[in-house]
Amino acid sequence: MRRTLTLGARLCLAVRLRLAARLSQVACLCVAACLCLAACGPQSTTHHRPGTAHDVVTGPATPAPGQAHAEITITRGRVSPPPGWLEVAEGSPVTITVTSDTPDELHVHGYDIKAGLPAGKPVTVRFTAGLTGVFAVETHRAKLVLTQVAVR
Amino acid sequence: MPPSRRFAVLLALTAGLLLPASAAFAHEEREVTLPDGTGSVPAYRTAEPDLLVCKSDLADFRRRIAGFPEDLKTRNIRLFEKCQQDGFRHLQEAVDKVDRPGMTIGILPGLYREEPSQAAPSGACAALPARWSVWGYQILSYEQQQQCPHNQNLVAVLGKKDLQIEGTGADPLDVVIDAEYRKLNAIRADRADGIYFRNFTAQRTTFNAVYILETDGFVIDRVLGRWTDEYGFLTFASDHGLYTDCEAYGNGDGGLYPGSASNINEGRGHDVTRYAIEIRRCKSHHNALGYSGTAGDSMYVHDNEFYANMVGATMDSLWPGHPGLPQNHARFENNKIYDNNADYYRYLRDGTCRKPPAERGYERGVVCPQVGVPSGTGILVAGGNYNVFANNEVTGHRRAAFQLFGVPAVIRGEDDLAKQADTSNHNRYEGNRFAGNGLDVWWDGQGTGNCFQGDTGRSTPAVLPVCGDRAPALSGGSSRLLAEPVKLAKLYLCADFSAAEARLPAGCDWFGASGLGKLEAQLALGGSIVLGLLAILFAARARHGTLLNMRARSNARTKSEVRSRSNVLGRPDVRNATLGVSGTLPDAPGVSGAESDVRDPTPGLHDQAPARRHSIILLAATAAGLLGLALDVVAAVADAPVLAGLAVLGLGAWMLALGLLLRRARPVFGWFTAVIGLLGLADAADRLVHLIPAIPLSPGWIRGLLTGIWVLWAVVVLAPRPSRTRGEERHAPKVLA
Numbered sequence: 001m002r003r004t005l006t007l008g009a010r011l012c013l014a015v016r017l018r019l020a021a022r023l024s025q026v027a028c029l030c031v032a033a034c035l036c037l038a039a040c041g042p043q044s045t046t047h048h049r050p051g052t053a054h055d056v057v058t059g060p061a062t063p064a065p066g067q068a069h070a071e072i073t074i075t076r077g078r079v080s081p082p083p084g085w086l087e088v089a090e091g092s093p094v095t096i097t098v099t100s101d102t103p104d105e106l107h108v109h110g111y112d113i114k115a116g117l118p119a120g121k122p123v124t125v126r127f128t129a130g131l132t133g134v135f136a137v138e139t140h141r142a143k144l145v146l147t148q149v150a151v152r
Numbered sequence: 153m154p155p156s157r158r159f160a161v162l163l164a165l166t167a168g169l170l171l172p173a174s175a176a177f178a179h180e181e182r183e184v185t186l187p188d189g190t191g192s193v194p195a196y197r198t199a200e201p202d203l204l205v206c207k208s209d210l211a212d213f214r215r216r217i218a219g220f221p222e223d224l225k226t227r228n229i230r231l232f233e234k235c236q237q238d239g240f241r242h243l244q245e246a247v248d249k250v251d252r253p254g255m256t257i258g259i260l261p262g263l264y265r266e267e268p269s270q271a272a273p274s275g276a277c278a279a280l281p282a283r284w285s286v287w288g289y290q291i292l293s294y295e296q297q298q299q300c301p302h303n304q305n306l307v308a309v310l311g312k313k314d315l316q317i318e319g320t321g322a323d324p325l326d327v328v329i330d331a332e333y334r335k336l337n338a339i340r341a342d343r344a345d346g347i348y349f350r351n352f353t354a355q356r357t358t359f360n361a362v363y364i365l366e367t368d369g370f371v372i373d374r375v376l377g378r379w380t381d382e383y384g385f386l387t388f389a390s391d392h393g394l395y396t397d398c399e400a401y402g403n404g405d406g407g408l409y410p411g412s413a414s415n416i417n418e419g420r421g422h423d424v425t426r427y428a429i430e431i432r433r434c435k436s437h438h439n440a441l442g443y444s445g446t447a448g449d450s451m452y453v454h455d456n457e458f459y460a461n462m463v464g465a466t467m468d469s470l471w472p473g474h475p476g477l478p479q480n481h482a483r484f485e486n487n488k489i490y491d492n493n494a495d496y497y498r499y500l501r502d503g504t505c506r507k508p509p510a511e512r513g514y515e516r517g518v519v520c521p522q523v524g525v526p527s528g529t530g531i532l533v534a535g536g537n538y539n540v541f542a543n544n545e546v547t548g549h550r551r552a553a554f555q556l557f558g559v560p561a562v563i564r565g566e567d568d569l570a571k572q573a574d575t576s577n578h579n580r581y582e583g584n585r586f587a588g589n590g591l592d593v594w595w596d597g598q599g600t601g602n603c604f605q606g607d608t609g610r611s612t613p614a615v616l617p618v619c620g621d622r623a624p625a626l627s628g629g630s631s632r633l634l635a636e637p638v639k640l641a642k643l644y645l646c647a648d649f650s651a652a653e654a655r656l657p658a659g660c661d662w663f664g665a666s667g668l669g670k671l672e673a674q675l676a677l678g679g680s681i682v683l684g685l686l687a688i689l690f691a692a693r694a695r696h697g698t699l700l701n702m703r704a705r706s707n708a709r710t711k712s713e714v715r716s717r718s719n720v721l722g723r724p725d726v727r728n729a730t731l732g733v734s735g736t737l738p739d740a741p742g743v744s745g746a747e748s749d750v751r752d753p754t755p756g757l758h759d760q761a762p763a764r765r766h767s768i769i770l771l772a773a774t775a776a777g778l779l780g781l782a783l784d785v786v787a788a789v790a791d792a793p794v795l796a797g798l799a800v801l802g803l804g805a806w807m808l809a810l811g812l813l814l815r816r817a818r819p820v821f822g823w824f825t826a827v828i829g830l831l832g833l834a835d836a837a838d839r840l841v842h843l844i845p846a847i848p849l850s851p852g853w854i855r856g857l858l859t860g861i862w863v864l865w866a867v868v869v870l871a872p873r874p875s876r877t878r879g880e881e882r883h884a885p886k887v888l889a
Contacts, residue, residue: 070516078460082401082438082516083325085355085379110215133212134263134328145325150263 065089068129072146074100074117074139084147094149096137097124102141103124108149110135155727176422179382179411180285182293184389185365186414186475187345191368191392193430194346197316201258202238204239206232216261219428220322228320230370232260241267243317243329253313255407258351261319261326269302277303289336289359294366297342303402305340306331306357314346314369324376324399326379327352333510337363354521355379358509360386361403368392378402379514382522383409388412389654390546393429400436402514403450404522406444407461415449415476420787422538422578422623424481427452436460440496440521442489443464445536447474451482455487457489462496462527464489464546467574469535472565478575479536484544491548497663500654524649526551526662528590535575538704540623542795543583552591556583557643558598558636573633577601580626581608582619590791596635596643597843597850602628612793613839630843638672638788667789674787680781683803683859686866690810691774695767717794777806798837800852805831806864828862831855 006051068088071082088094098106099122106115107123117126117139129151137146176324193217196871207213210232217228240246243264246257247717272278277300282290289304290296298759301308307329309315317339321556329352331338341347346369353376364370364387377384378397384407387393391414400407413428428450430518435457438441442458444465445451458464469478496519499505513517525532528551533539535558548551556579561571578601586592586609593604593611606613613636617629634640641845646660656663659671666678666879780802787795811826835851838844844851 082378084517085515087515109219131215133209133215135215136325148325148328 005133187368204235206235206260207262256316261321304336309341316348318350319352395431398434401438403439406441407439412447417481447476454485464492466532517745552594553589557596600631673788773809
């Protein structure tokens with residue numbers, strides 16, 4: 001009986017050792033895989049590749065003929081998007097829609113177009129870009145520059 | 153180097169190697185030399201300009217100045233008339249006429265497209281023998297810049313001394329220098345000591361709006377820099393600089409980037425004699441970063457507004473090739489840093505940023521972020537020393553007001569072991585006003601001598617070192633060489649960001665992962681499931697008494713005849729031959745296993761009371777552990793550091809109880825379990841009560857590593873196997889026979 005028990009104990013020990021060894025192997029493999037991934041994985045590159053940025057010439061930002069449009073929101077004295085730049089081909093129609101959270105007056109400089117801005121209601125001004133140059137679109141009361149219209 | 157230090161450095165290096173090597177440079181430039189510091193900040197000169205630049209369309213000019221105050225209008229009309237006689241139509245022409253130090257160029261209101269400079273390089277300039285950077289432009293020497301000034305620059309100011317260039321309009325928008333994305337830089341001032349830029353706008357470039365390089369003495373005054381791939385203002389390897397009343401928006405990296413300012417305070421601790429560059433009263437908004445400071449050394453940044461960026465300000469030691477690393481000695485004071493919660497990564501996701509810059513729509517609010525950062529952060533320090541953040545108003549950040557973590561030197565290309573833990577150390581956060589931030593502080597726990605103000609609100613870790621009255625005094629400080637393990641794993645994952653490939657690592661909440669999608673939550677969930685199953689199995693085995701008792705087994709060998717007799721009597725002796733909660737639990741001397749059988753063949757009279765007690769203890773501990781594991785997941789999902797501390801507390805209590813209960817049955821495993829439990833309690837104390845001083849790694853590291861081993865061991869312990877009891881039971885009839 002003692003002999004039988006000893007064999008049983010050995011068997012038991014062998015099973016456990018094998019299981020432990022297998023688990024250890026799995027663990028080692030996992031660690032090795034992680035290290036390999038860390039060492040051989042894709043390298044981080046944070047910047048654009050050639051052809052999409054830092055290229056010497058990427059093409060002129062010339063205005064295309066056709067309607068130019070901007071949508072601007074004023075909230076708590078902040079312009080969104082921040083004061084922009086609207087490229088317009090001479091003779092093209094321009095529409096600018098402004099929504100302000102406080103009453104104000106819109107002014108397109110150069111063209112001298114003015115429009116009231118009631119609080120919370122979008123207002124759209126339309127004009128044809130007959131004059132060339134860069135013209136600021138501002139609010140008179142808050143003295144905010146909303147965008148610049150560059151007519152070429 | 154002492155052995156402990158060597159070991160710690162090795163650990164730091166290992167962690168560093170695990171981080172993906174980043175791109176070679178934050179930006180690539182020729183080899184530069186920091187100025188010798190003998191220059192000075194130039195003063196603004198009010199005398200009439202020596203050279204004038206204007207356009208020739210009088211009607212357009214009159215429209216532009218129509219709204220000016222009368223005296224300014226009169227002056228501009230006078231200057232316009234003079235300019236028509238002897239002025240220039242392009243800024244570069246005037247710059248080329250500068251022939252002595254101290255001259256001033258006046259630019260009259262107008263749009264300056266600099267048509268003669270626009271053309272692509274041709275002839276010898278198209279074939280310069282210079283290396284191409286991976287970003288598609290050549291790394292030109294200073295001499296090559298002189299030879300071909302418009303290969304990369306719309307306007308090049310090379311080697312001119314004490315030159316002042318100013319717009320004569322009412323505000324910066326009246327004079328616009330527009331590169332139309334044709335050049336890297338709208339204006340480059342290179343080795344131009346004493347340059348003074350004032351009152352104009354520079355815009356639409358594929359690198360910087362204004363770039364100042366290797367210059368001792370410069371001022372950027374009332375200048376607007378917008379719509380670039382990288383920086384509104386980049387001043388690099390320069391000294392005696394001043395940014396004042398400037399504005400930057402729509403830039404894909406930093407609105408303001410005072411990189412590699414002269415490293416004049418290295419080795420001086422908090423004793424600063426002067427700052428290399430001062431930035432004041434500027435507004436930087438709607439950029440990826442309001443302020444970027446790779447090697448932004450010796451900076452004095454005060455009374456600015458940084459808002460509506462992804463991150464208000466960063467300073468770091470992440471990029472090789474920048475003189476003055478690791479970053480040190482930036483002082484931020486009295487700034488308003490608020491609502492930096494923009495998420496411009498959507499433009500990477502939807503393909504907008506794959507278009508050429510001219511087609512991306514920067515002018516309509518698009519920003520193409522070049523950097524992977526935790527949007528929703530006020531100020532981020534990614535490897536920096538001796539920075540001070542005092543009396544700033546930091547509000548409205550959905551993630552954190554301040555983030556601080558260390559960066560091993562190997563990331564910036566230095567493999568000297570002694571340098572691996574040289575950031576982030578000795579940074580101080582004092583007297584800032586917080587409101588409406590997700591967390592006031594997110595710190596990875598790494599570094600020496602860092603401290604925070606006593607009234608800091610929610611933070612991770614929940615307890616922080618507190619700054620004393622005067623630097624470097626602090627209390628509750630720690631000195632850790634590595635970040636907390638989960639935070640390090642997160643930083644590692646998030647560092648895999650790539651703008652070029654629009655790769656936004658899934659699982660990193662910087663890029664939108666939330667809830668169980670976050671790496672932290674997944675790690676917590678995975679760990680909790682494994683440990684939870686083990687906890688339940690241990691409890692079940694103990695309850696059913698099937699966990700092998702080594703002592704009982706030993707006794708069984710010597711008392712086998714008695715056992716046999718018991719079996720003959722027909723009593724199932726499984727409980728007596730095994731450990732669980734019955735028979736041989738610790739703290740039940742003399743009641744264990746077979747011995748009790750010998751003394752009392754009637755089971756349970758001696759051992760049932762302590763067994764029940766132990767059963768209750770283990771069940772309670774298991775419940776605490778399971779609660780802790782559940783809390784851990786909730787804490788990770790909800791970014792709740794206090795809950796995380798409580799979770800570790802519950803987990804520690806369970807493992808300690810389990811270990812103590814197991815220690816007689818399986819002494820080595822039991823004690824090992826108890827030690828991990830104790831480490832859990834220490835970890836919880838470290839998170840909730842007080843940072844444990846003088847240990848190079850947080851208890852979480854040791855606990856985590858040992859828990860990994862413990863899980864494997866526990867599986868082995870719990871694995872089904874033939875039991876002696878069954879063997880005995882099987883053989884019992886033979887004895888009878």
